Amino acid sequence: MNPLTNPTASGVDNVLIYIFGSSLLLLAGITIVMIWFVIRYRRSKNPEPTSDVEGNLWLEITWTVLPTLIVLTMFWYGWVNYLGLRDVPEGAFEVRATGRMWSWQFEYENGRTSSKLYVPAGKPIKVILNSTDVLHSFFMPAFRIKRDTVPGIETYVWFQAPEVGSYDIFCTEYCGTGHADMITSAEILSPEEFTAWYSEKTTAQTVPRGRQLLEEQGCLGCHSFDGSSSIAPTFGKLKGVKREISTEGQKKEITIDTDYLRRAIRTPEVDLVEGFPPIMPAYGDEISESDLDEIINYLLEGDTGPVLDGNKLLEENGCFGCHSTDGSALVGPSFKGLKDRTTEVKRDGTELQLKVDADYLRRAIRQPNKEIVEDYPAIMPAANHLSDEEIDAIIKTLLKGADQQ
């Protein structure tokens, strides 16, 4: 490969070529001489040996000194190129990779996380490695780089991708049942694609559809959520809020409800809120009925904070490393059909039959080794790093039925 574009691979390849090449020569030499001797001096032609030399000092010295020189060059070349794997060029883009049983998580400087490694082409990338449980190893054969992830100790690798593409990432330090499945990939994007990906909103926290629509439709150009109401009334949790309005010049007080909001959006000129100019455009057919429902729902309930995407959480926290969604048993029981399952668990040595419900799931995730599902090993790590909200979201998804991308 062109050294300018894949520097780590070309350094290692040079060493491999040098050592394998000279080894091949040596091997061929030794084998040919050996076979030649065996044929030339076979007993049928040479019933007695024609020499009884017991040694030769000069020969011994020769074949001590020559191999020494050869291996010293091998050592030196290997070492120098190894240094190339360690010296990260200035200005490398940094990503943190965490290995855990049995999946990878990548975290970027802006807080974004992903289960595949997304990086731009043509730029040196430094991957800082860590582990939450046992040893793993980060191996990208295409770039000839490899380093163990050690719990409690930080290590790193670096590489630079020549062009857009997708490359395998393996775990090469044996780490238990799922070791061979601890595979992901590096998605090398063009710089533009990467910038776009990088600045997308962080993954697990999605903005509710209603809020998204408010932004898309430009509502927030006039309305605010922070209580300021210079142009238009502020949004917030509007359910049950009283309003002074005038309908065809007649003033009255109403309580905000769905019907009112529907009218206020579809035909704003009908009901005008006191103290504001009648400038809101009518959203007749621009908004579909279902979108309108989303918006109304959102306006009534207010900003309840970001909604968590349970599926994303499951993926990012490595749950799919051990649990499938298609009913096949991996290391742990499958998530398929979890909601109407009765599991048999062992608690403190006694066997119980439990109906799967939110409480059970919460226990199964928070303290997985208290109740062990029959026929499964007690190896599930406790998800202590997840907040209550995240657990709630996961449970909701599990009860609805998770789907794996």
Place this chain on the structure above:
Amino acid sequence: MTESGHYIVRFRTFVIIWVLLGTLTALTVVASRIDLGAGNIWVALGIAATKSALVIFFFMNLRQESRLFKIGLLVLLSIVAIFIGLTFFDVLYR
């Protein structure tokens, strides 16, 4: 005299060694109460090495054994030193 030419060591020799060992023990305790910085550990090890030499050469009678035994001990000590020393090339430079 035993088969391999050993002479019998007198009780007195052993008692003298024992007194020396006791003194060295006291010495190492005293030395540890003086602050020598990193020197402390080396002083402690030095005294311990002296004590072991006394035990090995007198109590264990290495003095009277053939050269083979002594070379063996030397090999052992160098191997131990290598094991510890080479490990430090990793630990110190990490």
Place this chain on the structure above:
Amino acid sequence: MSHEHRDDTGARFGMWIFLYTEVILFSGLFILYAVSLSKFPEQYSIASHKLNIYFGGANTLVLLTSSLTMAMAITAIQRGRKKQTLILCCSTIGLALLFLVNKFFEWSAEIGHGIYPGSEELAAMGPGVTNFFNLYYFTAGLHGIHVIIGATLIGVVTVLVSKGRVNSEQYTLLENSALYWHLVDLVWIFLFPLYYLIL
């Protein structure tokens, strides 16, 4: 069998080689110790102060003395003094027991203070201290096992001496168990300053 080939030097040499293996066994723990000491010098010194130097010192003297009695036992048997040999061997075993009793009280006291592997109080003292005590318990425990083995060995030889099977003509067994016992002493000679006396 017919050719009872006797080679006392060979037997002693074999014993010495066996002792080499014991030294390597402990050297594994000394590697761990040396690495941790260089990583946590302050914490090691703090932790070391929690060990009771009187117990340690006393045990050092006990072991040194037992080594003395064992060395003297060989002189005694060489001179053919069976009774003296028996007395010296028994004193060695007595001192070994004293060492163990001492150790028992020392450990009880420490465990009473909540210092034992895996305890929460230990965890609260930080990684360096935890590591010190983990290593201390493991190393001293392994040494304790060696004390027990050594004492048992000497016990067996004592019986053989009293039966006359080990005598002034044939006493390699006594010599070899003495060698083993001295090794137990040697290990302690290093354990004592390394664990009790770090400033």
Place this chain on the structure above:
Amino acid sequence: MSETPSRYGGFFTESPRSGILGWVTSTDHKRIGLLYLGCIVTMFIVGAVLGLALRLQLFEPGTGIMEAQTYNATFTVHGVIMIFLFIIPSIPAAFGNLLLPIQIGARDVSFPRVNLLSWYCYIAGAILAVTAIFSGGGPPDTGWTFYVPFSTQTTTNVNLAVSAAFMLGFSSILTGINFVTTIHRLRCKGMGWGKLPLFVWTLYATAWIQVLATPMIGITLALIFVERIFGAGLFDVAKGGDPILFQHLFWIYSHPAVYIMILPGMGVISEIIPVFARKPLFGYWAMALSSLAIAFAGSLVWAHHMYASGMSDMAIMIFSFLTFIVAIPSAIKIFNWVSTLYKGSIQLAPPMLYALSFIFLFAIGGLGGLALGAAAADIHLHDTTFVVGHFHYTMFGGTGFAFFAALHYWLPKFFARMYNHKIATLAWALIFVGFNVTYMAMQAVGIQGMPRRYYDYLPQFGPLNMVATIGSWILAVGLIIMFVNLWRGIRYGTPVGKNPWGGATLEWEVPSPPPMENFGAEDPVVTRGPYDFKGVIADEP
């Protein structure tokens, strides 16, 4: 073996006790050697069948005959059996015991009872290992390397497995002590250091490694055991420990252990090549001293297994340098063996075939080791199937072939019967071809980046894996033919005299099978060198 002892005579019949008891309480080095040999061959077959199962699983991508967990347990047990129960004791404990005393003109080893004890430790270790497979939380799944923290967390039966390895280490230590003492103390008259057969020299070097390195695995395994039971956290960073330190302790033993495996094999080759070339071994002293050099330098290079572990770069430089230094004495040996053939009178009998293929296969394995020793190259190759190929080439192609060579060379001595040479040659050819197909393919797929210890792999690694699996079948057929032929040979083969090959070392001067105590009433006196073939005539078949 005990059924019809009268068939053979010699030490088979002269025993104070008869029957099984005469064997398991015997302190005779030849009987202990044969006990070892029986157990070791059994363990090899068990381990090899597991190896075949591994290859079957890898025949094509996807879940084949095993689930992930089964595969993990299988390669762990395969590795543990092959390393601790087969290859480490293979040549030293079996052939060392059978031959060492005879070759130096002694009647037995220095401590015959310790020798028997060592065999019992081996048996205890074997029983523990087998129990570990069938009890507790299931067979261990840590790999033979037992790396922490995984080995302290897994629920499988690691406790018993490490106890087994501990026991086997103890057995190995006792053998080592015995051999060092024996070689120093019991050489017969005239047997100076310059007259020792090379096999004895290599056993001597090996015995020192066994003594000085094995305790380190003892303490390491003991630490795992304690860690699993008390959970002290000696290798846990949060508790002041260091997981990488575990790897140091492990490899301080386990690297020298690879020289415990190969050195005696080299000794066997150094015995066989001169005999079948009827020429003195070229460079006797270079061969003897290079054995010691390998043993010593081999103790300095352990961390070359840890280039990717997060170790310091400084250490990588030092250990890479030292690794290349160990290659030099091995190279010296290769060149001397080849030179021994020069102007000889070469007979391609079965032992010689194995010996010559040893040179070829060990050279491939060793040269692959050079690629692994170079820091940059190892970063790519580490923990791929290239490493698996490398160590099968050195262990199986090296020591394994030396073991087969020794079987073909010395079994006629101890059973006084000869196997069929034609069938032996056929078996050799199948093994040689199958071996190369299997492990060349494995090395090649490793260079492409296939990680080891994978029960399932990406489709791009498919074709070479299939080739490797097919190679393993050829290998299996060859091995079965070889074992059957040897078995038939020692039972029903044509009787042979005391020196069928025309060897000049002492074992060929005593009757076949050798009597108890080896040398009648008179102690032997040696006047000539071990490879001085003048006047030595092979028995007519």
